[in-house]
Amino acid sequence: MRQAPRRILTMTLVLALVWALPPARAADLKLTLWRLKTYIPPADKILDTTAQDCAKKIGAEVQIQTYTFDDMWTKYTAAIESKTLPDVAELDSVGPARLANLGRLSDVSDLVGTVTKELGELAPNAEGAVKFGGRFYAVPHYAIPLILFYRKDLLEKVGAQPPDTWEGINEISAKIKKAGLQDFPQGFPWNRTGDGYDPAMSLLWSYGAAWVDKSGKYIGLPKDKAVQAIKVVTPAYLTDKTSAFDFLSWSGSGNNEAFMAGKIAFTPNGPSILFQEDSTKHPLRKDTAIKMMPRGPAGRNLALTFVMNWAVPVDGKQQKEARALVACIMSKDKFTAYMTGSFQQAVPLFKNLLNSDYWNNADGKVIIETVKLGRPVGWPGPTTPAAAEVISSNVLTDMMTRVIVDKVTPEKAVEEADKRIKEIYDRLPPK
């Protein structure tokens, strides 16, 4: 009688074990790919289809996961700590520096060589974000340049030419406000998104206020130049009242919405506003124009913050297949299809496609020129983990908002920012 329950229990355990064992069959090859979810859904669809086709070609299945600009580092942080990075990772402009420094990315120099053969030489300003110690740790995918959007109809009404300087933007904004056309025409948010820190870098660099030398070593924020730069842009909030304080709390799409609602005349943004206006046959499309971000006394040194790169983390078990997948996605036909389906958002970083006829139109020329003149994060040095943290810690935009919101002097704000930058570089010295 006592033996029966034991027998039943033993049999149940054996059956459960047998059921749980994987069946004897050929293992399916599965790859994971993480990519940015952009503001251009048709381009995302093309990329996903390309990835699936390429995976089939190499006899694999690819599982695609997406992230937005806002939650990218939440996702990657968890994966870094748990050592579960995907087989193929699309990283932003600071991702390769951070992960390569951790030893978590494979050397893909040969892969870059393969891509170069089909797409041409890599643009020199794209190397700083992916090449460290003479080796490539990511393959540049595309760049999203930040350009200056403006309302040409409003400029015409106040008799102004498109501005080429930061001061010019101020003057025209004041005219638009005075004419009663808009209450707050100047939509530069200086907030904790790319629409804030990208123009902040462009502004400081255009005034000669870079804080590193060519090797990436910290040399200090040139105080006079930084103060001069701040004093040009903060009056929009403080005295001219051509910017609204609410702009400082915008999310990443806040300026897009305000521009398309006809509330602002100037704003920095990627080309996605053009897609949104084109795809919805927006009434403001005919009045929307773009130009390169302004220059300053030290020239036009534009930040190229939004650069997406393909990397092959060492966590992945299928290194060979992952590299094959990237090579296929970056092949000429596939990348050209993606580029031409991106509504001018995905700017290539390899020479042959930069000169493609696709960009041979008024807007395309501005976009391409912006990328060609763009400087990587960490300029004039390479992109380092310290440079990455200066951006992600919002040091530059906090400097602006200390003046605008907390009403500290520009000199004090610059001093605080410099102290923070120094502390970052002391903690993360360039290798």
Add this chain to the structure above:
Amino acid sequence: MSKILAQPAAAAPRARALAWHRVNRVQERLLGYALIIPIALLILLLIAYPFFNAIWLSLTEKMVGYPAHFVGLRNYVALWESARFRIVAWNSVVYTVGSIGAKVVIGLAMAAALQKAARGNQLLRGFLLLPWVIPTVVIALTWRWLLDLYRGLVNVGLHDLGIIGSGIHWLGNPDLAMLSVIMANVWRGFPFFGVSFLAAMQTVPQDLYDAASVDGASAWQQFWRISLPSIKGVVAIVTLLSTIWTLNDFNIVYIMTRGGPGAATHIFATYSYELGIQSQRWGMAMAASMYSLPVIALLIVFVVRYLHREESAS
């Protein structure tokens, strides 16, 4: 002789009974442990381990992907010396005190109003619970839209009524931004207060109110001298719980203002997120979030002692 022979025979059943009771008690104890082990494991793995790990990390210079190095209280000192963190700490106090104060007042008013049995009260109670059941993300996004400078219902409504000439910078003015996030927090949380206070009020004997009415006490006097003292314990517990939740709040501030403008609405949770995820500085991020721990611990001790005192007095 028979008595001597009879004793061992009588003692055997008693001894067996005693032994059976001992075994039974041991088995009961073992069963008790077996039943609480699953929940104890869950608490250990999901609460205790992360909690103590967070304390450990706060004492290290841990960056994402790198091993942790013990640095003692350096993170805490660095935070305290940072002007920005002091702003964050002050914001957290303002946000918490402002939200809790408003929720207590509104919750008491709601409970007092609903206490009287009236037609439609059940429907009204259900309706007033809605903010509590709607996901916080939806609430935050809705308030963000309501308070938008150009298209928000509040500004558009006030403008159309002729009360304002141009939009109010609800999310841009530092003081108004703090008020805005407090409003959203209060709107989300007041039903919890109201329903809890109402449940407590309904246990107060009606005789007390009848006697007070006979003595000529007004509604306000009845509320102040009967209802409120009777529900002090519940008020204390609900306030304590909500204080803990509010000090750790993240969603509302992050979605509405991202801690801006500047650092005007940055609180412990959003600042900790910025340090931990964007700057990848886990040690510092944990230290920032641990700053509220002593306050919470003190509050818990205070409330528990108060409740014990009240219980002893009654």
